[in-house]
Amino acid sequence: MxxxxxxxxxxxxxxxxxxxxxxxxxxxxxxxxxxxxxxxxxxxxxxxxxxxxxxxxxxxxxxxxxxxxxxxxxxxxxxxxxxxxxxxxxxxxxxxxxxxxxxxxxxxxxxxxxxxxxxxxxxxxxxxxxxxxxxxxxxxxxxxxxxxxxxxxxxxxxxxxxxxxxxxxxxxxxxxxxxxxxxxxxxxxxxxxxxxxxxxxxxxxxxxxxxxxxxxxxxxxxESELISKFEVLPLYQPRDKFAHKGDFGHALIIGGSHGKIGAVNLASRACLSSGAGLVTAYVPNCGYDSLQSSLPEVMVITDKDENYITDISFNIDPNVIGIGVGMGTDDITINAFEAFLKKNKKQLVIDADGINIISKKKSLLKLLPTQTIITPHPKELERLVGKWTDDFDKLSKVRSLSTKYDIIVVIKGANTITVYKDKQYVNTTGNPGMATAGTGDVLTGIITGMMAQGYEPIPATLFGVYLHGRSADISLEDYGYQSLLASHIIDTLGEAYIDLFKKPEEPAEGEQQQEE
Known part of the structure; x- marks a missing residue:
């Protein structure tokens, strides 16, 4: 709308x-x-x-x-x-x-x-x-x-x-x-x-x-559009009967540090559950056992360091890379991240410490591929664009950033707003129960998974943000605001997909359906 x-x-x-x-x-x-x-x-x-x-x-x-x-x-x-x-x-x-x-x-x-x-x-x-x-x-x-x-x-x-x-x-x-x-x-x-x-x-x-x-x-x-079920449904890409996992891409999730491997677990799980054909996680060596045992569907590559990402190198050819979740901002990780950006040619989804590192060293923005997707929460966004006086000033700063570097910015919040240059898309799904640890990691995984399947960056972002919120709305029915966990959102992603094709319930006898 x-x-x-x-x-x-x-x-x-x-x-x-x-x-x-x-x-x-x-x-x-x-x-x-x-x-x-x-x-x-x-x-x-x-x-x-x-x-x-x-x-x-x-x-x-x-x-x-x-x-x-x-x-x-x-x-x-x-x-x-x-x-x-x-x-x-x-x-x-x-x-x-x-x-x-x-x-x-x-x-x-x-x-x-x-x-x-x-x-x-x-x-x-x-x-x-x-x-x-x-x-x-x-x-x-x-x-x-x-x-x-x-x-x-x-x-x-x-x-x-x-x-x-x-x-x-x-x-x-x-x-x-x-x-x-x-x-x-x-x-x-x-x-x-x-x-x-x-x-x-x-x-x-x-x-x-x-x-x-x-x-x-x-x-x-x-300049602004409201994104609801009716806007994302036409974006949906149906699957052919004879499709195989190779048709839906290979996503690489890079992140994690000692004590924060769970972020990669959530992002990788969400990436698979959103529809990616293959997912590989790149983590410090300390994350190997936990990922292999808790998430057998995901392949794992480890850094040579036990606790941090120090040298991002791999011999696979992913379609898209999601990077930053739980990664930390240790100096050696910052250097590894910069070296990676200098040689990377793949589409990127950047979250969390990936954004924080860029905020520390803004020259890295020039290294981002066209239509890189970044997904900051309010504090991460402030570190990136500076303090704003009000919401209109915030949107203005984000539009300027997006235009200057040709990137897509997802402003996470109650009505998550996706900004690309002078265009802004307001999401309609989601609820206060999502104000809990790990939901941002899940969003990173979903958007990365959409990109892996072949969705273009803007449709992947809008569809991913919508599904993320809709899945949380479905989970809310069982868990309420206080008990909703990030993993619950992954568990109901399938229902969020199915919900796309559900017809509105018929009004009860004697009632009139109000149209918007």
Whole structure:
């Protein structure tokens, strides 16, 4: 699913009105009606007090359309105008007149904190104050209103985006943003719903189709995409009946040090379980016995040193190499890693201490093959690109790094984001149970295994990140957040593959299936 920028959304609205021969007011009516339909289907006429707070721009106009429909359908609705400026949009004014024509309870004008209504915990708040066009922090009294929303503990529904949240920059003041329980986003979600610093302003979100021109949606390229089952399913490469292990590549996993051989074990197991035909592990000599006994499917090559990687040399011809897990950053290992990069011609997946070594010696970035994949966690990423001021600054730094060195960067987190040059892909699978030792090693193994099978670097990364998270979601059903282990994710990789082809469950009799 594409994540459109603010400018692209405006352009889509404009083209829609032109191509469908409708006015912007008609499009607003369509949007507001969709919100009403969503609410009406859930409330079924219940007389819970609904407070609709409308700004004086187009987001407020959407709120007025909603309030008008709620009023004409007999709901207990009170409408407020948050009068925070002298400027009013044309479509807001049109819908302001329309709602006055259908109810005696005209919208109540608010100009200061003295106008705030009483809101009870069992009421419903509809936030239609500011939309995606906001470019400055709201006035102090409006911030107080948003804080009143939160203090009331009433269910808060935001239209398109929580008011006070920007689409393209960090928040100035969290008290100046509505904390929503649910956001109904027009046509596509917003990138800020998935960034660590801004995702917390909406607990859940859902997309409402308001009929934006289909050609525009299909043909417009976006900087960001949301990756779900429907995006990765077309990437899947089916297996031929007469295939053999040689058809699915040979992966080499390099890493480990005394006390950290488990990282290589996890990565190698995950590599095999993701579908690689053959996997060889290259480890210090201390890892030989444990790997051979615990993972008989994997071949093992050992370094001449007992405890560290000191000289990376092998006589096999792998298709792809995953390197860095548990490797350590001892000086002799750093030298071995640099010597390896200078002579290596194979595709690489680099994680953990491989990234840490590069962070210590950034000149090594120039030695990486085109579209090398690196998979840092936040601290490893900070060592590589430096401190960032906010999530947007972080993405900017990563895009610059990716463009300069032609590498793929996987920013691991709650919504793992894969960055390649000016493109960023937001993953939708995974859960907090993955915040445990070894899950990063598993991801390295999965992506390396995808590459071994012949997937190109970007599809391999997106598919691997998705499967990693989906497998963890499946494991969660048995283990919960606290007891989920990295090895459980490997155990359910097969189920994650099978899940790709499962059809959505049919709704129970009498229920209606809600489409995004």
């Amino acid at each position: 594409k994540l459109f920028s603010k400018e692209q959304i405006y352009e889509g609205d404009k083209l829609t009105t032109e191509r469908q021969n409708i006015s912007s007011t008609d499009l607003m009516e369509r949007a507001g009606t969709q919100i009403f339909n969503w609410i009406h289907m859930r409330m079924q006429g219940a007389q819970v007090p609904v407070h609709v707070f409308c700004g004086i721009g187009n987001n407020g106009g959407d709120g007025l359309v909603l309030a008008r429909h709620l009023s004409t359908h007999g709901y207990n609705v009170v409408t407020y105008i948050v009068n925070c400026s002298n400027k009013r949009s044309k479509d807001f004014l049109i819908n302001y007149e329309r709602i006055k024509n259908v109810t005696k309870d005209w919208p109540k004008m608010m100009t200061s904190a003295a106008d705030f209504p009483q809101i009870h915990q069992d009421d419903i708040i509809v936030d239609a104050v500011f939309g995606i066009g906001l470019n400055r922090s709201p006035d102090d009294w409006v911030q107080e209103l948003f804080q009143k929303f939160r203090a009331s503990k009433a269910f808060t529904l935001s239209i398109d985006i929580p008011s006070g949240l920007y689409t393209d920059k960090a928040v100035d003041n969290e008290n100046a943003v509505v904390h929503s329980n649910y956001t109904l986003s027009f046509q596509s979600p917003k990138l800020v719903f998935f960034l660590p610093e801004t995702a917390r302003f909406t607990v859940q979100w859902e997309v409402l189709d308001i009929g934006i021109d289909r050609d525009y949606l299909m043909q417009t390229e976006t």
